[in-house]
Amino acid sequence: MFKTWLQIFKRDLLIAFRRRSEIIHPLIFFVMVISLFPLAIGDDKVLLQKIAPAIIWVTALLATMLSLDNLFRSDFEDGSLEQMTLLKTPLSFLVTAKISAHWFITGLPLILITPLLATLLYLSSDTIMMLLLTLLLGTPTLSLIGAVGIALTVGLRQGGVILSLLILPLYIPVLIFATLALENTVQGFSAEAQLAMMLAVLVLAMTLSPFAIAAALKVSLN
Amino acid sequence: MKNQYVYSKKLEVKNLSCFRNEQILFSEVNFSLVPGNVLFLQGENGSGKTSLLRILCGFRLADEGEINWGDKKVSGMPEYFQNISYVGHKNGIKDELSVEENLNLMRSMASVSDIKTENVLKEIGLFKRADVISRQLSAGQKRKLALARLMMTDNSFWILDEPFTSLDKTSVGFFETLIKQHISRGGMLILTSHHDIDLSGLPVQHFSLSSQANV
Numbered sequence: 001m002f003k004t005w006l007q008i009f010k011r012d013l014l015i016a017f018r019r020r021s022e023i024i025h026p027l028i029f030f031v032m033v034i035s036l037f038p039l040a041i042g043d044d045k046v047l048l049q050k051i052a053p054a055i056i057w058v059t060a061l062l063a064t065m066l067s068l069d070n071l072f073r074s075d076f077e078d079g080s081l082e083q084m085t086l087l088k089t090p091l092s093f094l095v096t097a098k099i100s101a102h103w104f105i106t107g108l109p110l111i112l113i114t115p116l117l118a119t120l121l122y123l124s125s126d127t128i129m130m131l132l133l134t135l136l137l138g139t140p141t142l143s144l145i146g147a148v149g150i151a152l153t154v155g156l157r158q159g160g161v162i163l164s165l166l167i168l169p170l171y172i173p174v175l176i177f178a179t180l181a182l183e184n185t186v187q188g189f190s191a192e193a194q195l196a197m198m199l200a201v202l203v204l205a206m207t208l209s210p211f212a213i214a215a216a217l218k219v220s221l222n
Numbered sequence: 223m224k225n226q227y228v229y230s231k232k233l234e235v236k237n238l239s240c241f242r243n244e245q246i247l248f249s250e251v252n253f254s255l256v257p258g259n260v261l262f263l264q265g266e267n268g269s270g271k272t273s274l275l276r277i278l279c280g281f282r283l284a285d286e287g288e289i290n291w292g293d294k295k296v297s298g299m300p301e302y303f304q305n306i307s308y309v310g311h312k313n314g315i316k317d318e319l320s321v322e323e324n325l326n327l328m329r330s331m332a333s334v335s336d337i338k339t340e341n342v343l344k345e346i347g348l349f350k351r352a353d354v355i356s357r358q359l360s361a362g363q364k365r366k367l368a369l370a371r372l373m374m375t376d377n378s379f380w381i382l383d384e385p386f387t388s389l390d391k392t393s394v395g396f397f398e399t400l401i402k403q404h405i406s407r408g409g410m411l412i413l414t415s416h417h418d419i420d421l422s423g424l425p426v427q428h429f430s431l432s433s434q435a436n437v
Contacts, residue, residue, distance in 0.1 A: 018318040079312025221281045
């Protein structure tokens with residue numbers, strides 16, 4: 001069972017490596033949007049500092065949505081998904097391998113490049129630390145929630161609009177808690193409550209969404 | 223010679239119906255298949271052969287009727303689905319991976335297999351192309367790769383949808399032999415094909431869907 005999980009995980013990493021351009025695309029989007037803000041606003045340090053957490057988080061959220069599109073599409077189109085449903089290992093367990101691999105290649109690079117972009121926006125080191133922490137807790141949640149929407153719409157010809165309508169409302173709580181945690185840090189308050197909430201949402205998404213994703217994929221196959 | 227299959231049971235399809243776009247694709251399909259038998263599904267294009275096979279695999283839900291495996295309903299019986307080897311219109315291979323990587327993946331996920339990837343490659347004639355990325359293969363070579371999963375499994379129930387599309391004669395002969403071995407081990411097979419398949423000497427039932435469509 002874990003062997004199959006690992007096989008899928010490794011397979012997805014390898015495929016991603018061979019299709020680098022698709023993987024890099026969301027990251028470039030992330031870097032571009034964030035670096036355009038200082039150019040557009042000008043050298044207004046106070047203003048940039050004030051809106052930087054929101055900029056980074058909104059862009060991260062959109063970049064995640066952008067990257068998710070390919071999560072199940074190729075497996076759906078080439079028939080790998082059909083084969084996966086016939087395996088001994090439950091589909092709900094296998095999708096966690098796909099999502100983990102996906103987060104490794106899209107979520108993690110995004111977090112790694114954030115400190116660089118944050119200095120561009122004059123964030124203090126304390127805020128940067130908090131920013132990384134919220135991204136670390138938040139991006140896996142975004143991937144897991146987004147995967148449910150992707151699984152539901154993968155069989156549709158033009159699922160893009162429906163997808164945004166489906167998952168954006170579910171992304172908003174994560175966004176609110178993350179930006180609130182950052183605001184508290186900037187003002188010198190503790191952000192523990194928000195972080196705890198984000199952790200709770202992450203655990204909830206980790207435990208429940210695989211079942212929803214597997215069920216949604218089966219609906220899409222029908 | 224390989225052993226007989228352990229998990230081979232009687233398959234019974236009762237009053238199966240399938241609707242598509244609010245039209246009847248087929249209705250009240252009844253047949254049964256016992257271990258060591260082949261069911262050759264026939265019918266015109268659009269008569270619902272693929273849909274029927276997909277229902278048997280559990281990808282689609284039947285609108286009416288039931289499927290029994292050894293006198294038990296298959297819904298909620300994971301063993302039934304895990305015992306299926308399916309090759310459909312889609313090959314189920316990854317274009318970005320090499321021939322060998324694809325085979326290794328199939329093998330690691332197959333139920334039981336003692337055959338080496340190297341031997342599979344030799345048998346299907348892709349040994350020299352083991353490192354080629356699958357995208358660069360011809361349609362026939364991709365098909366062979368997809369069918370190779372039949373060599374690496376101990377599943378007793380095979381469902382093949384147009385298995386020999388774009389295969390050359392030698393390969394067709396090779397997979398016919400594989401099917402004969404499978405049946406002689408007590409395996410079961412349901413297939414559709416518009417090609418002439420030599421299944422001489424095997425107990426073949428013919429079942430036609432076309433008589434029901436367009437009524």
